[in-house]
Amino acid sequence: MAKVIAVNGSPRYQGNTYVMLNIILEKLKKYGHQVELINIANKKINGCVACYKCADRKNKKCAIENDMINECIEKLTQSDAIILGSPTYFADVTSDMKAFIDRCGFVCRANGDLLKRKLGAAVVSVRRGGAIHTFDTLNHFFTIAQMIVVGSCYWNIGIGRAPGDVVNDSEGIATMETLAENINWLLDKISN
Numbered sequence: 001m002a003k004v005i006a007v008n009g010s011p012r013y014q015g016n017t018y019v020m021l022n023i024i025l026e027k028l029k030k031y032g033h034q035v036e037l038i039n040i041a042n043k044k045i046n047g048c049v050a051c052y053k054c055a056d057r058k059n060k061k062c063a064i065e066n067d068m069i070n071e072c073i074e075k076l077t078q079s080d081a082i083i084l085g086s087p088t089y090f091a092d093v094t095s096d097m098k099a100f101i102d103r104c105g106f107v108c109r110a111n112g113d114l115l116k117r118k119l120g121a122a123v124v125s126v127r128r129g130g131a132i133h134t135f136d137t138l139n140h141f142f143t144i145a146q147m148i149v150v151g152s153c154y155w156n157i158g159i160g161r162a163p164g165d166v167v168n169d170s171e172g173i174a175t176m177e178t179l180a181e182n183i184n185w186l187l188d189k190i191s192n
């Protein structure tokens with residue numbers, strides 16, 4: 001049994017990003033994995049302040065201690081697979097997801113690539129345009145961290161505007177189902 005963490009960067013707790021992440025997690029749960037969804041939006045996450053204390057101290061912690069980032073870093077380091085989900089905001093991730101990427105990414109990197117060889121997958125919701133750029137931003141987090149990126153039968157995007165609209169995007173939903181199958185397949189392979 002592997003541990004899978006999904007991070008939702010949408011300020012809508014039950015919006016389209018949540019729907020897609022939930023489809024993946026539910027399927028992975030059925031395969032027998034331990035799953036957890038973390039909502040980071042609306043939690044007042046600071047951006048990185050470039051203090052470089054994480055690089056000096058090398059204690060696997062961010063020096064900003066008054067938000068949830070250190071708790072997130074601990075959960076990420078204990079997981080086997082990490083799924084980052086974000087809506088498309090002006091053709092990129094939400095500001096909360098960007099703060100998460102900068103802070104978690106820098107601390108993990110400063111401490112010898114703490115997420116090395118874990119699996120990573122990006123999930124993006126979008127109304128119309130900019131999803132691929134958002135997808136790329138999320139994948140940059142995985143690929144500089146020496147993580148293994150898992151793909152699906154299309155880029156991992158789902159289309160919708162109002163919360164829940166994405167259920168009408170049958171190709172998007174099928175993409176999430178296939179992504180879950182591929183994550184499970186790889187988790188099984190690397191557990192041996």
Ligand SMILES: Cc1cc2nc3c(=O)[nH]c(=O)nc-3n(C[C@H](O)[C@H](O)[C@H](O)COP(=O)(O)O)c2cc1C
Pocket residue numbers: 010011012014015016017018086087088089090091092125126127128129130159160161162163164
């Ligand atoms: C501030 C803001 C910026 C947005 N920018 C874009 C955009 O660049 N392209 C697009 O297609 N949709 C854009 N949208 C729409 C969202 O990406 C879309 O509604 C998405 O499904 C929301 O996902 P969620 O329900 O998980 O929050 C934007 C929405 C907001 C609130």
